[in-house]
Amino acid sequence: MVTIADVARAAGVSPSTVSYVLSGKRTISETTRRKVHRSIRKLGYRPNAGARALASSRTNVLALVAPLRTDLNVPVVMQFVGAAAAAARAHDHDVLLLTADEGAEGLDRVAASALADAILVMDVEAGEPRVPVLRALERPAVLIGVPDDCAGLTCVDLDFTAAGAACVAHLADLGHRHVALIGPSPAVYRRGTSYAGRFLRGFEREAADRGALTTALACVPTYDGLRDCLDDLFARRPPVTGLVVHNEAVLGPLLSELARRDRRVPRDVSVLAVCPPDLARSHEVPLTSVDIPAAELGELAVELAMRQLDGHGEPEVRLLPPRLEARGSTGPPP
């Protein structure tokens, strides 16, 4: 193993000088810097992470608590994680992956044993039970999602309230008078997942403002679940003419089931999805959608964590505005 002492010896300088060359925390003459870098390269030196962490109290690791269930919106989680990992690397940090089922104890463990400098927490619930622990943590944390009680915490998310409203606005503008929400699995609502409730709230408020009728259903993400939803929705009067789907897993089943029932999109019924754009485009009828900017959120979360580590960085709630893109699955009601 090559140590900093080896490099120092080879370069004819002291270990501290090598350290300063690497950290840039001291001005170093051009000559010395070059000598040191040459030795580093020649010897293939890599600072030992443990030693560095011990001496500096900085691990250069970000912990990320991700929900690795499959009931959830898997590609979105994936995109977020990927973007966060990339952003972390751009800041010379690595990502330690925790699963959500470690709970608050996991946060405590990672923080107290100094495994990571900061913690990102995905899949935040409205009445998030981990909030007290996160507050007590002596390390920066960024929540992805906004708990009801978020004072003093840094949170990022899509503005789901605005997203719900935007969906209704789009359909109402087209003339729809009864719009339905095919929402996430009942389990998601039961967990009190923060975004589900906020979307629903925005959805209903906007409908109320515009005097439109709404029906909101939680949908089990299976073919059967979807069919039950449709049976319910199409029995209602006045007829539902616009569907907002906040549940990616049922988009495919929905479209095939509509086809089977001979309801054309958008002639007979409009469909508006809340999902990543690539998914919206991959269907038979390209779907009008409100984007879930997972990658952007991942990057932003890391950015805010780094800022807190740098000392700036007040607690703040950062909500990205929804972007609706019309792609042809929505139109005027029949």
Added chain:
Amino acid sequence: MVTIADVARAAGVSPSTVSYVLSGKRTISETTRRKVHRSIRKLGYRPNAGARALASSRTNVLALVAPLRTDLNVPVVMQFVGAAAAAARAHDHDVLLLTADEGAEGLDRVAASALADAILVMDVEAGEPRVPVLRALERPAVLIGVPDDCAGLTCVDLDFTAAGAACVAHLADLGHRHVALIGPSPAVYRRGTSYAGRFLRGFEREAADRGALTTALACVPTYDGLRDCLDDLFARRPPVTGLVVHNEAVLGPLLSELARRDRRVPRDVSVLAVCPPDLARSHEVPLTSVDIPAAELGELAVELAMRQLDGHGEPEVRLLPPRLEARGSTGPPP
């Protein structure tokens, strides 16, 4: 911050004794052990990971290189990662997540800077470019997937060759004479992803053995891509009566497109999927499938890594036998 010295003082013992209580590497009297544990609990002591790593040359971290693309079989990746993380925790280890695009350099970095004790590598290609680096690494590694040149390496995977063969055997047993493979995206083949080729090989060899006709297509994972495949397949003579789908993303589109073309499953055409069982069950017609045991593989990979860290653990290639479950989407040809 609570240190081992604080605990020692509170318990009236030496720091080394506390260390030994924690590691179990020395026999400790019941009285002492209790005193120490009490102090640990009272003070809320957590060993500092960096210090521990520095002193013991063990990080208790497993690095996992995961492909975080969305073109890939996302839920399978997710399941694997989740299972690996859980298994790692069961062995008192954490998981450091690397993205595949860090390449060989990433492996080197993590190994040389002692960020992890061992490395798990997903998404292995046949002509895996990282193999030389992995061999040179002074740390245990487990590949998920089997490169052509795997001498001296530890690999785990589903036996995709056997899986391909099992699919053909199942359909041939039912009487099908022309079976088609709807394979992964051309991009997957182009990358030389190890499992894709092995599956195809098993598929074709078994067909040859049984004198069955085959057509194999790479399928772009979009609705259009799937439709192109079907157009091609159904133009063939003698008619294709059995479809093996090794591409989860198109399962949904396939079923709705078949419905649209008025081909009943399994009356007119049999469909056999290669995918996790929950996915197979979530369609309108529950699908006969060969399971992709992602969770099992994740656990096994961790197990093999731990074994190598313990000193036992010869390099080996471990292939899990495929399990085919009939669920009603396959039957005799019309």
Added chain:
DNA sequence: TTGAAAGCGCTACCAA
């Protein structure tokens, strides 16, 4: 602009 050296908190060897 550079060097010397005192820790960081823990493990594990050497003694008792």
Added chain:
DNA sequence: TTGGTAGCGCTTTCAA
């Protein structure tokens, strides 16, 4: 069965 203590490899203060 336990204690003392020398490192592990790095950062950072103090001195020059």
